[in-house]
Amino acid sequence: MLEPNKPGNNANPITPASYGLWPIHFGRCVMIGLVVLVCSWPAGTAEAEKKEGPPVPKTRKNNLSPLPEGVQAAISHGPYEDGDCSLCHKNKDRKDPGPITGSINELCLGCHEDFQKVMARKSSHVAAKESCVNCHNPHNAKQSKLLVEEANALCLSCHESIRNLVATAKVKHAALTMDAKCANCHNPHGANVEHLLTSLPFDLCVNCHGKDGVKDQDGKVLTNMTKLIADNPELHGPVAAKDCSACHTPHGGDNFRLLTLEYPPQFYSSYEPKLYALCFDCHEDSILKDAQTTTLTRFRNGSTNLHYLHVNKVERGRTCRACHEVHASKQKHQIRDGVPYGAKGWVLKINFTQTPTGGSCAKTCHETRGYVNSAAVPEAKKADAEPATSP
Amino acid sequence: MRRRIVLVIGCVLWTVVASAFANAKIGDRIENVEMPMIGRGKHHLLGDSNVNVFIFIKPGLEHSRTALLQIVRCEKEMAGKSVHWSAVVSDRIATAEVEREVKETGLAMPVLVDAGDALYAKLGVALHPVVGIADKDHKLVAYQPFSKVNYAEVIRARIRHALGELTEKELEHALNPPEATQGGDASVALRYFKLAEKQFQAGNHEKALENIKKSLDKNAGLADAHVLRGNILAAQGNSSEALKAYTQALALDPANTNALKGKSACQHETR
Numbered sequence: 001m002l003e004p005n006k007p008g009n010n011a012n013p014i015t016p017a018s019y020g021l022w023p024i025h026f027g028r029c030v031m032i033g034l035v036v037l038v039c040s041w042p043a044g045t046a047e048a049e050k051k052e053g054p055p056v057p058k059t060r061k062n063n064l065s066p067l068p069e070g071v072q073a074a075i076s077h078g079p080y081e082d083g084d085c086s087l088c089h090k091n092k093d094r095k096d097p098g099p100i101t102g103s104i105n106e107l108c109l110g111c112h113e114d115f116q117k118v119m120a121r122k123s124s125h126v127a128a129k130e131s132c133v134n135c136h137n138p139h140n141a142k143q144s145k146l147l148v149e150e151a152n153a154l155c156l157s158c159h160e161s162i163r164n165l166v167a168t169a170k171v172k173h174a175a176l177t178m179d180a181k182c183a184n185c186h187n188p189h190g191a192n193v194e195h196l197l198t199s200l201p202f203d204l205c206v207n208c209h210g211k212d213g214v215k216d217q218d219g220k221v222l223t224n225m226t227k228l229i230a231d232n233p234e235l236h237g238p239v240a241a242k243d244c245s246a247c248h249t250p251h252g253g254d255n256f257r258l259l260t261l262e263y264p265p266q267f268y269s270s271y272e273p274k275l276y277a278l279c280f281d282c283h284e285d286s287i288l289k290d291a292q293t294t295t296l297t298r299f300r301n302g303s304t305n306l307h308y309l310h311v312n313k314v315e316r317g318r319t320c321r322a323c324h325e326v327h328a329s330k331q332k333h334q335i336r337d338g339v340p341y342g343a344k345g346w347v348l349k350i351n352f353t354q355t356p357t358g359g360s361c362a363k364t365c366h367e368t369r370g371y372v373n374s375a376a377v378p379e380a381k382k383a384d385a386e387p388a389t390s391p
Numbered sequence: 392m393r394r395r396i397v398l399v400i401g402c403v404l405w406t407v408v409a410s411a412f413a414n415a416k417i418g419d420r421i422e423n424v425e426m427p428m429i430g431r432g433k434h435h436l437l438g439d440s441n442v443n444v445f446i447f448i449k450p451g452l453e454h455s456r457t458a459l460l461q462i463v464r465c466e467k468e469m470a471g472k473s474v475h476w477s478a479v480v481s482d483r484i485a486t487a488e489v490e491r492e493v494k495e496t497g498l499a500m501p502v503l504v505d506a507g508d509a510l511y512a513k514l515g516v517a518l519h520p521v522v523g524i525a526d527k528d529h530k531l532v533a534y535q536p537f538s539k540v541n542y543a544e545v546i547r548a549r550i551r552h553a554l555g556e557l558t559e560k561e562l563e564h565a566l567n568p569p570e571a572t573q574g575g576d577a578s579v580a581l582r583y584f585k586l587a588e589k590q591f592q593a594g595n596h597e598k599a600l601e602n603i604k605k606s607l608d609k610n611a612g613l614a615d616a617h618v619l620r621g622n623i624l625a626a627q628g629n630s631s632e633a634l635k636a637y638t639q640a641l642a643l644d645p646a647n648t649n650a651l652k653g654k655s656a657c658q659h660e661t662r
Binding site: 078079082084086087110111112113114118121122187189190191192193194195196197198199200201203237238240241242243245246261280281282283284286294295296298 | 410413449452453454483507508509511512517518519536537538539540541544567568569570571572573577578581582583585586589590593595598602
């Protein structure tokens with residue numbers, strides 16, 4: 001029996017000796033291939049790949065003629081401005097330039113040579129590779145960069161799902177409408193990061209969210225992430241991986257703070273698994289489901305699951321943010337120093353101390369309480385730790 | 392200044408990313424446990440390949456689904472390499488749900504069932520999806536949680552690094568790709584140079600000279616632009632200015648054969 005995933009498992013290798021019979025083999029292979037393909041194509045795979053893959057490229061039907069006389073152009077292409085029609089067309093005559101002398105991209109990249117390297121990057125734009133005139137008018141245009149349409153409208157004319165999201169999102173992201181708009185984050189020709197991102201998400205986000213005074217659509221001042229991270233070395237995994245998009249949807253969404261999935265916006269919340277969908281997309285939800293455990297979490301006193309104890313309440317259940325700073329903290333496990341309490345911004349200290357066998361929180365929401373999670377601790381030490389009851 | 396701050400933060404981030412499972416650090420030996428397999432029989436977590444990849448998944452969650460689709464791609468692309476693949480699911484997940492996920496993602500590797508979350512607890516797995524990579528001696532060499540961007544690229548790079556196909560520097564390049572810059576004066580200079588070259592070929596010396604000036608205004612260090620300026624001036628019969636242009640080109644690129652030829656022709660002309 002062939003073992004899966006082992007090299008050399010090709011049971012019927014094509015050898016030079018079999019080439020002489022290729023027409024018979026070929027016909028038979030096509031028939032067998034078609035039958036196998038039809039019979040074995042997993043129903044879900046096509047749909048899954050469709051969701052994963054890039055948007056289907058559409059060749060736009062742009063009017064590539066020069067702007068009519070009297071219409072003010074924002075920019076003219078050098079050769080057109082100079083009347084050098086024959087650089088691209090058969091004739092020099094502006095009134096009768098004739099057909100172009102090569103393929104569109106060959107002509108463009110003949111002068112715009114640097115774009116060959118840009119478009120050869122790992123993430124490249126299908127529309128650009130297909131034809132430069134999908135987006136640019138080679139003569140003149142009312143838009144900068146010789147774009148045939150306003151930049152956002154141009155991008156969204158093909159990227160329909162983003163267009164729909166932007167139109168319907170309850171929470172908007174200003175990055176889509178300010179400065180270079182889509183090009184704030186994407187390079188429309190080619191990039192080294194997926195989705196044509198010019199850098200990893202974090203490096204893009206801090207261009208705005210690394211400043212003081214940035215506000216959300218409701219006027220609430222947002223955290224300066226550069227400052228936060230400089231002062232707090234323990235980073236949440238996605239932050240460390242520069243992957244803000246693991247939790248935030250950059251094009252707009254329905255959850256507060258552009259969160260990709262649900263998370264309780266309030267400090268206290270009754271426990272509902274679906275309210276924590278954001279956290280549980282990566283973290284194990286059973287840490288809040290099982291009252292007793294010796295494997296799911298180290299935040300337990302013996303087998304008493306303290307995550308369960310804090311969060312799993314009908315009223316005034318503590319949300320993750322009660323104890324964890326989701327982006328970065330001074331303490332490990334994103335344990336925060338304190339919790340903002342009341343309208344005046346007073347910070348109630350948590351005073352968490354980690355010990356080799358567990359930890360304790362002192363003079364905080366509750367009196368000082370410790371926990372022991374290690375079975376290897378001598379009994380004398382275990383007795384020192386006051387068991388947690390109710391936080 | 393801001394770029395420097397970002398770079399410093401980048402370095403901090405990089406050191407943090409190189410973490411591991413709570414109970415298994417990089418370099419620790421991973422026990423090659425035998426586990427029940429979805430569908431049939433039993434299978435070992437690791438194999439005797441040069442690299443062993445194991446992924447903890449949780450069917451039904453978006454990140455797990457996204458990760459699996461990309462892992463499937465990686466597995467296909469790396470077929471033929473000495474890589475052993477396995478996926479691990481908690482026995483809390485219903486078999487039917489796992490089977491559906493396997494079918495819908497096209498996952499071909501064995502899917503092992505972690506009874507009582509024993510492996511989760513032993514390694515200290517706190518996240519899903521998360522990938523562990525062990526070498527042929529079953530020592531953990533890489534730990535990679537999910538990321539929404541560049542995930543397949545990172546997984547591929549980590550495996551290729553473990554196989555010895557990528558250097559540290561190449562791995563770092565994959566984990567922290569350089570900013571995708573574009574344009575700038577150098578690009579614009581090149582563009583004007585190319586336009587001037589075409590205009591010169593078409594016999595439009597005036598326009599060609601105009602555009603080569605624009606090119607050199609943007610990047611005076613472009614030796615080929617000086618050469619072209621020399622060629623245009625020479626074609627216009629201005630040998631003394633052409634000679635100066637070739638000399639400038641040779642100051643930038645002493646081995647430039649076109650500049651040497653042009654200079655020699657000009658010197659012959661002016662004698």
